[in-house]
Every structure is written in structure tokens, then in C-alpha cells.
Amino acid sequence: MEDDAPVIYGLEFQARALTSQTAESDAIRFLVGTQSLKFDNQIHIIDFDDENNIISKSVLQHQAGEIWHISASPADKAVLTTCYNKTSESRVVTCGAVWRMPPEWESGSHESPDDPHNSHNPQNLELLCHLDNSSHGNASCVLWEPMGDGKHVISLADNHALLWDLTESSTQATISSSATLEGKGQLKFTAGKWSPHHNCTQLATANDTAIRGWDLRTMSQIYCIENAHGQLVRDLDFNPNKQYYLASCGDDCKVKFWDVRNINEPVKTLEEHSHWVWSVRFNHSHDQLVLTGSSDSRVILSNMVSISSEPFGHLVDDDDLSDGEDNHQDEKTKEPLQDSIISTYEEHEDSVYAVEWSSADPWLFASLSYDGRLVINRVPRALKYHILL
Amino acid sequence: MYGNFSRKRRVHGMLKLYYGLNEEGKTVDQAESMNPCDINGTHFDPEVYLNKLRRECSLGELMDQETCMVKQIRSLDSDMQTLVYENYNKFISATDTIRKMKNDFKKMEDEMDCLSTNMAAITEFSAHISGTLQDQHAQITKLSGVHTLLRKLQFLFELPARLNKCLELQAYSQAVSSHRRARCVLQQYSHMPSFRGIQDDCHAIMDKLAQELRQKFRDGGSSAKDLSECVELLLQLDEPAEELCDKFLIHAQSRLEANLRGLEAETDILEFIDRGCNEFVSSLCLVIASYQELFVNRPQEGELASKNIPHMAIGKLHAFVDAMATCYFLLVERRIQEEKSVGDNSLLVRALDRFHRRLQAVAKLLPGSAVPSQGTEIVVRAARERIKQYLAALQRFYLDSLRDVRQALAAPRLATGKDAPASLPELLSSLSASILNQIKSVLASVHLFTAKDITFSNKPYFKGEFCSQGVRESLVVNFIKFVCQSSRQFCESAGDRGGSTPPALLLLLSRLCLEYETSTITYILTLTDEQFLVQHRSPVTAVAALCGEAREAAQKLLNHYVKVQGLIISQMLRKSVETRDWVNTIEPRNVRAVMKRVVEDTTSIDVQVSLLYEEGTRKAHSSDSSKRTFSVYSGSRQQTRYAPSYTPSAAMDTNFLSNIHKLFSERIDIFSPVEFNKVSVLTGIIKISLKTFLECVRLRTFGRYGLQQIQVDCNYLQMYLWRFVSDENLVHFLLDEIVGSTAHRCLDPAPMEQSVIEVICERG
Secondary structure, three states: OOOOOOEEEEOOOEEEEEEEOOOOOOOEEEEEEEEOOOOOEEEEEEEEEOOOOEEEEEEEEEOOOEEEEEEEOOOOOOEEEEEEEEEEOOEEEEEEEEEEOOHHHOOOOOEOOOOOOHHHOOEEOEEEEEEOOOOOOOEEEEEEOOOOOOOEEEEEEOOEEEEEEEOOOOOOEEEEEEEEOOOOOOOOOOEEEEOOOHHHOEEEEEEOOEEEEEEOOOOEEEEEEOOOOOOOEEEEEEOOOOOOEEEEEEOOOOEEEEEOOEOOOOOEEEOOOOOOEEEEEEOOOOOOEEEEEEOOOOEEEEEOHHHOOOEOEOOOOHHHHHOHHHHHHHHHHOOOOOOEEEEEEOOOOOOEEEEEEOOOOOOEEEEEEOOOEEEEEEOOHHHHHHHHO | OHHHHHHHHHHHHHHHHHOOOOHHHHHHHHHHHOOOOOOOOOOOOHHHHHHHHHHHOOHHHHHHHHHHHHHHHHHHHHHHHHHHHHHHHHHHHHHHHHHHHHHHHHHHHHHHHHHHHHHHHHHHHHHHHHHHHHHHHHHHHHHHHHHHHHHHHHHHHHHHHHHHHHHHHOOHHHHHHHHHHHHHHHHHOOOOHHHHHHHHHHHHHHHHHHHHHHHHHHHOOOOHHHHHHHHHHHHHOOOOHHHHHHHHHHHHHHHHHHHHHHHHOOOOHHHHHHHHHHHHHHHHHHHHHHHHHHHHOOOOOHHHHHOOHHHHHHHHHHHHHHHHHHHHHHHHHHHHHHOOOOOOHHHHHHHHHHHHHHHHHHHHHOOOOOHHHHHHHHHHHHHHHHHHHHHHHHHHHHHHHHHHHHHHHHHHHHHHOOOHHHHHHHHHHHHHHHHHHHHHHHHHHHHHHHOOOOHHHHOHHHHHHHHHHHHHHHHHHHHHHHHHHHHHHHHHHHHHOOOOOOHHHHHHHHHHHHHHHHHHHHHHHHHHHHHHOOOOOOOOOOHHHHHHHHHHHHHHHHHHHHHHHHHHHHHHHHHHHHOOOOOOOOOOOOOOHHHHHHHHHHHHHHHHHHHHOOOOOOOOOOOOOOOOOOOOOOOHHHHHOOOEOOOOOOEOOOOHHHHHHHHHOOOOOOOOOOOOOHHHHHHHHHHHHHHHHHHHHHOOOEOHHHHHHHHHHHHHHHHHHHHHOOOHHHHHHHHHHHHHHHHHOEOOOOOOOHHHHHHHHHHO
16 A cells, blocks of 8 residues: 655745644645744645645735734634734734634635745735733633634633633624733743533643643633643643543653643653654544654654553444454454554654644644645555554 | 334333423434334344344444444443342332231231220210219209299299389389389289289389389470480380370470570570570480480380381471471571671671581481471572672662762862862762672672582582572672663653753763673673672573663663753753843844853863763864854845745745755754764754754744844854864754744844954954
């Protein structure tokens, strides 16, 4: 089984922000936000045609400033949030805002990437509302309520976690509650993740070397993993199928897996990268597949079978259960699988700051490096069939 | 006639033989003798001879012949006459002798006749006398028989009285022997009333006696000799042997237990064992010896033989000895376990030796006993325990030494500032020397177990397993493994708790492990193998495996050292980038203090590492290493912005030259394993630091002067850092990246003139 070659797409600007279009479940679509101080920043909507291996893109102008973080609404395909830098004379502030893509982008400006005119007259994003946080400091990220109706977002600004309620049309945002991290020195949230479990009432945040869990109903801290990493924690992700499992990564080059019920010891530690790990993502369907991106320019796909929700491979269906003999043979051949590194992707030449699984195809993922290179890769076929069959 | 002739010849031949005539003469003779003309030959024929003479000789010759012959004949005649005369005389004298003998014999015959008649007369007389004495003789015999019987009877009648007297005098043995003599008779004639009376009396007395003996036996105060006498007598009195055995043993047991109780009070191990040997083991031996003499080795007579006493007795003895020995061993083992101080092993070994040696006596006395082997087992266990203790002691010593080193590393730094690194090599050498010495002294201590004069050293355990599994594996190999293990732990624990281990210690340990890998392990193991003559019957850990482990540990420690030192510098750089407002900074006038600090720290690390590690190789320097213009930010950038790039879809905003450079340069692994040399270590640290710098810069936004400040800083770093690394291009590349990234993150990218930068940097 030959694996398809990775597909590479180059942006003309440097970029850090990458997300998949969460509400889209048919098309493989990623959103990338650029970083440029001198030119108008853009949001690239990248569609990938899996069958023909072709990338098509649309560009939307994001004139507010360079984009540090982007996330797409889980309810409305057209709605997204960004965190961007706004430079006013001698001050740089990071703000959050909710945007709507113009309705025509899909039909009208959807052109082949080769078209040189495309980038000259791109359409603008429509601003829905600012997540106005001038009193709370710089926003580091905005999180949508997972699988929600697109009415709740959390923004992390310096040492505040703010829960916003959006109106029906998302044109107005009001803070419904907030939590503040108190402590010595200048504390600052570096990353956060809204847990999809427990009816979406939990939030995990990272500041410096600690990981904290918050209960959104009371906006109070529920756990704190001090010194989760030797150095700064860069990213977090929840296991989509195991409610207490959390992955974190950081400047100590490690990826750690936690069971938040026992925060003294990580369940598992990976130490494969040779520099800071900036991003970690569980596969949405098969949580043994863990993707990490690092400033050593590598993307690593790991198979963490032992701590996944399918420790013995794919569970046997009811149909198979009736077939007694086959079932026995199956059990014999299926020994507990070993954790392993599936593949190391070295298509990037600069630091990889973001990796993301596609929301439409669980076997496909994108990674973005600082030099603006987006690489779309697939899980090796052999492994895919091994998991499926 | 012919036959007669030949017989004559044979006689003649025999005579010839007798006179020693040789074979040649004989053949000549025969040749001549066949000649009929030979006058001396046997075949001489006078006719032929005469004819021959007549034919051959002249007259004169014949005449001469004749005279010669006559002369010869005459001489022969006279010879013959002499012979006859001599033989005649002899014959006459022989005849005389024979005649004389005849007379003598006749006289003797007469005397013999006389003798035989006398003898007949004597026989007759003798018969007569014995006939007359017959009656009297019979009477005397009868009388003497009666006398004996009477004496026996008297003995019997006197027996009760005698026994009583014996009883009074406590002459038990006499009493018993007397009774024994009478017993059968009394038994035989017990149907007669008088005898019966005597027998009953005797029985009563003997019962009393037995009672008294038993009492004496039971009292226990009596000596072993007395006891054995008692037992002997009781046995003779048909006392059941089994019961006696039991009683004897119970008695012995009480005494032995008293010994054991006395033993418990002893504190010193050697005294304890001494006392155990002298009191308990000697008593035990005595008991065994006397018991065997009493019950096992005594000659069996009469009915006793049928009971098979020895078999029963031996069984009892074994059970008893085992039980007693178990108690003793329990005590000993408890005592040995208390012996925890590892200072002087010789005491323990001597004690064990004594213990073991004395048990051999038991083995000799009681061949089938399990006691000696159990004793050996105790010794083996003690030895094993000892090895464990020594291992623990070594480990403690190692940790203590490490603590000392740590203190030594910390102390002078507090006192005199920068003196600390100077003592690193001395610390290392003293540490490794003290560990080696400790190992040697432990080996010497353990070696006592196998000394020639120690009785148990020739047991198979001490010859084989003790040396290979015990000393080599459990002690030496485990210790080396422990060293590696604990070193590795420094890496793991320190990583999470923010570097609690001083970096100098990491460096020192890594060097130590490396030295172990290159020489020390081989040396220690060879030493062990030589001292203990280890025969590798059981599989043992190979030297190579241990060396591999040590090397791995050394590598890990050094990697960790690089990581920790890199982190320290990284933190400085990160703080310096994160805390500054780069947009509103003022025009750079000098190099930031942080950069000087970075260079200072790097230099001191360089000094520190160079104390323990060799220089290592580096690529040749270019002539102007310290002075290099950053080409990163240049006018060309503007033109390349929209140039087509390797992807068809997009133009590039990134620096074209930098990308080209990246395409052709190798990927840099930031946290990669380092080699065991100074340059590699410093390269690692600088790589980590600069990469951190780069990543931090990318997260910030800069104003014009911010960019210029970074330019100045990078130039300064370039001036000083190139000399530390293996490949200066690496530093160039990373600094290029930093300045390039800063330029991208700059709102107003107006770079500073290179000449101005250089002036600022040189000003310091």
C-alpha cells in the first residue's frame, strides 16, 4: 500500500494560526491566519480534494491585524474567532473578535490557487463583535464551546478566563462570568482547552509550568498540576473519548498524558521531539492517534494505544460476536498493541506552531510552520486498516 | 661281541667325559682310533700294524721300534704291579672292619632282649597299682564336687545379705554383678521353697537398688560418668532401654538448655560463639559420646541383642540432637543478624569459623546428622546477608560521598566566589579514589570468607556461588549498576523539579561514569575475579554490558548537563526578551547586560567543562570569525518578496536567502546527544540558548530601535560565542535567523549600520 505523498501549500506570509472548520463535516477544510506587520493579514480557507489530491483556496482579508489564534464555530460554518495584534502607535495589544465570512466566498471567489488575481481583490471578513477586553489585558486564545450551539466562547486574556454569551446573530457579546488567576508575579494564560466532557462544564488552562482545571459553573479551580512540565506548557488537548485524559506539551520537549484524577504523575510521557513542542492534538475519532508539532520543524504522529479508549484495537461488533469461532481466532491474534511512533513528518523547514486534524476526515491532518507552509498529510494506510479492521 | 664292544666304548666315553677331554680330541681320537695301526687305539690290530711296519720301515727303524716298544711294555708292567699292590692293601683293611662290626652287633642284641623283659615287668606293676587306687580317686572327685556346690549354695544363701551390704555401701555395680550371677540359678530352682525365698529377697533388694539408681539418674546432679554407670547398671537390670534413653536425653536437655539460656546474655559475637562452642557444643558432644557409649556401641549380649537397641537409640539421638541444634541455631542466627556493623568483618568470620569448626566435631561423632550441614547453611546465609549489608554500605558510602562532593561544590562558591570549579578534577579524583578504596576494602573484608584457614571456605558454596553470584554479581556488579542507576536518577528527578542538582555535579558524575566505562569497571571486575578466582559456571554479567550501562549513564548525564546549563542561559534570554517593551525602546547605546552575562556564563561553563573533558575537534575557523556582517536584513529582501518559490501557489514573505540557506544546510537538532568533549558540550548549550532566543523573538513585536538592539546583541554574541562551538557556521546561522525574525517582527525595519554596531560592541 503506497501512501499518498503529502500535499504542500505555501502562504506568502508567516503564519501561526490554524484550525479546521469545525462545523463542516463534508469538506476537508482548514483555516489559516497569517502574521504580517506590514501588509494586510489574510485568512486562507484551504479546501482539500481528497480524491484528486488537489488544494483549492480562498482568501479573506483580515485587516484588523496579525492573527495569533484562530478558531471556528462548531455551529455555524461561517463564524470564526481570531485573536489578533493591534498596533496603535507605540502600543501593541492583542484583541479577540468574532467574524463572519462573507456568504459569497464559497460560490464567488472560489478559484484555483494558481490564479494570480485572486490575492489582489479578496473579500473582507464581516466583523460580528469584539470580545472587548480592554480591562482584562491581551487575549491569548478564544475557545468555542465544543459541540455547542455557537453561543458561548471563552477567551483567555492575561490572567483572566472570560466566559462570553453571544446573541443569536453573534453580533453582541457579553461577559457572563469570569475567573482570575491569582498569584505572585505576572501570571498569564498561555493556552487553554474547553473540555467536551461533563456537559462542557470544564476548562483546562496552562500558565507557565502549571496546568489548571476550572469548573465553569462556579468559575473556580478544580485541580492544578504544578510543574506539569519542566518548562513552559505550550498546548493542551482533551482526549475526546476518555473524559479524564488530557495531553499537554511544552518547552521541555515532552508530551505528557494526564489522568486528572491523579495529578501527581503523568500516565505517559513522550520525549521524541528535539525542541519545544507547540501543539498536541488527539484524533477526534481514534484517540490513540496523537499529533504533535514542534519547533524542531517536525510533526510526529504517535500511536498511544495503551492509554486510548481502544486499548485492544477496534472493538468487536455485535455481528462478529455471534460468530463464535472467528471471534476466538480474533482474540488470539489481537494482543495488546504497543505504543509507538507511527511516523515523523519532516516536510517543514521552520518551526511548526500548529497541527490540526481535519473535522471531516479522521485520517487527515494539517500542520503549519512559521514560514507559511501548510502540509496536509494522511495517516499511513496500513495503520488505518489495522485500526479499522 | 659287537654289543659288548660298544658298551665298553660307552664306558670309555664316560670316563673321557669325566676327565674333561674335549670334543676335538674325541674326534681326533675317533679318527685315530679307527686306525688299526694306532697302538693306543681301540681298533688296534697287531697283524696289520706289524705288516705295516714291516712294509714301511727299514731294519734299523724296526730295531728302534722294537727297543722302544720293549721299553714301553716294561714301564707299563711296573705300573700295573704298583696298582695291584695298592688295591690289595685296601681290600685287606676293609675285610677287617667288617669282621669287627659283626661282633659288636651280636653284643647289642643281647642287651636289647634284657630291656624288653624289664619293660614288661614295669607294665605289670603299674597296672596293679592303678587297680588298687581306683576307688579312692572316685571318692575324692565326688567330694570336691560337693564342695563346689556347697560354696555356690552358700553364695546363694548369703546373697541377700551381701546385696544389702552392697546397697549400704553403694557398691551398686558389685551388687548388680552378684545378682546377675545368681539370677539364672535362682530362676531355675525357683520351684523349691528355700530358693524361692532367696529369689524373692533378692528381687526385693534389687528393686530397691534399681529404685535408688533411678533416683540417682533422675537427680541429675551427678556427673556424666556417674550417669553412664547408672545407665549401664540399669540396663543390666533389664530396665527398658527406650525409657532410659529418653530419661538420659531429657536430663541432657535440661543441662543444654541451661547452657543456651546462659548464651542469650552474651553480647559480643565472638564471645557469644566462643561460649556457645565451649558450653553448648562441648556438652552436646559429651552427651552424644556418652550416649553412644551407653546405648549404641556397647557389646550386645543375651536377650539385649534381640531388642536392637542401637537402632532405636540412634534414632532417638538424632531427633534429640536435631532439636537441640535447632534451638542453638535459632539463637546463633538471631545473634548473627544483629551483627550489622560492617566495620570489621574478621570478627564475624572468625566467629563463624569457630562455630562451623566446632560443629565438625558433632559431625564426627554422629556421622548421619544434619547438624553440620545446617550449620553450613547458617554460615552461607550469614555470608549472603553480609554481602547484602556490604552492598548497602557501599551504596550509603557512595551517596555520602556524593553529598560531600555537593557540599564541596557549594561551599567554596559561597566563600570565595569562583574558586569552586578549580577543584573539580580533584573532587573527581578523590571521589573515584575513595569509592575504589571502599570497594577494595569491602572486597578484602568479604575475602575473609574464602581464606584458606577458614574451615568453611572449602565448601562448594564458598568456592563457587559465593564468589560468582555473591561477590561478583550481588556485590560488585550491583554496586556498579547502582552507581549508574543513581546517576540516571539525577537526570530524571532534576528535570521536573527545576534542576535541583548542581550542574557541576552532573558534569562530574558524567565524567565519573565515563571513567568507569573506560577503565574502572574492567579493573574492579578483574580484581574481583582474581581475588576470588571466580569460575564462571553460572552466567554472569559481562564487562561489556556494564560498560555499556555506564556509558549510557555518562551520556545521559552529559546530555542533562547540557540541557540544564542551556536552560539556565535560555531562561535569562527569555526573560530579557519577554519583559522588555521592544516597540518603545530607546536607540541602542551599548550591548545589553544580559548578553554579557550570557557570554560570561558560557565562558565559565567552558572553563568548567574543560577541567573534566578534552577539547574535541572543531571545524577550521575563518579568518574573521568574530567579525561578520549579518546579511539577513538587506535591500534584496524587498525584491524577493513576490518572487515565485518552490510552491506554485504562493509567493514568499520570508527571507529568500535564509530559505535557500535552510534548503542546503542540515537540519539542526537542538536537544541532541552530545559527544564526550568540551566543544560538543558547549555547542549543545549554545544551540539551545540561541534557539530559545529565536523562538522568543518571534513572539514579540519590535520597534526600530528594538531591532537595532537585537542586531547589536547578536553581533556581540557572534564576537564571543564562535570560539566555543565546533562549527561556527551554526552560530552564524542561528544568529542570522534571530536577526531575520526580528526584522520580520519589526514595525519599522530600519537596520543599524554595521560599523556603528561594531563600535558599540567593541565599546562593550
